[in-house]
Amino acid sequence: MRSFSSAVKFFGLLIPIIAAPAFASGLISGQELDTQIRQKLETIGLSGTPAVNPKRQFAACSSDLEISPLFGNWKTVSVRCPDEGGWQIAVRTRIEAAEPAAGNKAAKPGQKSRKVGLANPPRGGATQDEAKAMLHVAALSRPFKRDEVITPDDIIMISVKKANASGMFPQGDDLIGRKVKKSISAYRPVYARQLFMPWMITAGQEVQIEVEIAGIAVSVLGIAEENGQYLDWINVRNARSGKRVNAQVAGPKKLTISTKKY
Structure with a gap:
């Protein structure tokens, strides 16, 4: 109970703001999310097994979910609800079909695909x-x-x-x-x-902080106080209340809170 109450204190009045409409309009299940990701992958000739807990519940979204690649490929995707105050998560797709080779661009109709060439290819006579x-x-x-x-x-x-x-x-x-x-x-x-270190989250950046409470994914706007790489634990504060908490970097502009840490 302590972990639940600590998370409630951090998210404050956000829970009735987000959770109440979700109950009124229904929830999106992890199974439904899995189906939508698979359908998106099929449109680009890929297949996979998204790493989504089918029992997980997400707040309902009045708009179509936006599914896009992260880190320059479809091995991980961003799933975002574009509603005002909506949520966003990163999901590993575990794709089975090979993606187009790195550096290749999709060819336009009537054109040949262009590959990244070698500036100094090996000499034909090289042993x-x-x-x-x-x-x-x-x-x-x-x-x-x-x-x-x-x-x-x-x-x-x-x-x-x-x-x-x-x-x-x-x-x-x-x-x-x-x-x-x-x-x-x-x-x-x-x-x-x-090159500069490729921080996924930088200090002072606006981020979405997410926690799962009673099976409901709840998120709030926060401000990162430290730089962080993927899966790093960094300090972040609630933009509304100013309360500070330690959260884990889960994707671009997204951190998650583990209630077990409280």
Whole structure:
């Protein structure tokens, strides 16, 4: 009972504001959420087994749920109720079908698909041993200055010796959305030290804080007081009451509270 009452104190009057309409208009079950995610995946040629508890209940949403990919792929999706004061969760899809190769773009009708090319492909006469000693790593197609953000169109792959690849990025997708800390030349390997740490939540950012109470997912607007990576525990305060609590980073702009911690 202590964990329940502590969560109630933190969320305050939000519970009657959110939960009451949910009971009036019905609830969305985890099973229904699972079905909608599967249907969304099917529209893009994928299939999966969403990691959703079928018994979990969510507040009803008067608008259609918005389902979109997180982290640049469909392995994890964001499910959002766009209603005012609505909720948002991140769900692992456990997709079974292969996604399009990283760096490829969907081709328009009548066009061939474009792949990320190698800036310096191995020479045709390279020996098998020489080829094994090389590694493809990410580079940029143009010079970058501090605070610029890398997009998929900026990324190319170049070939370097494996022995020199420490701190580089063999997966080009790992650069998407990263902010540059030091100037980077074009067609040169990108090093981790040249980029800012990719915090999922940053101090001062508005976030949604969610807790499950009696089977109902309740959320409230909060302000993060620390930077945090995925699954980190950070301090956050209720934007309305100012009460501070420790919550876990569950996705972009989303934290969850475990009632077991109270």
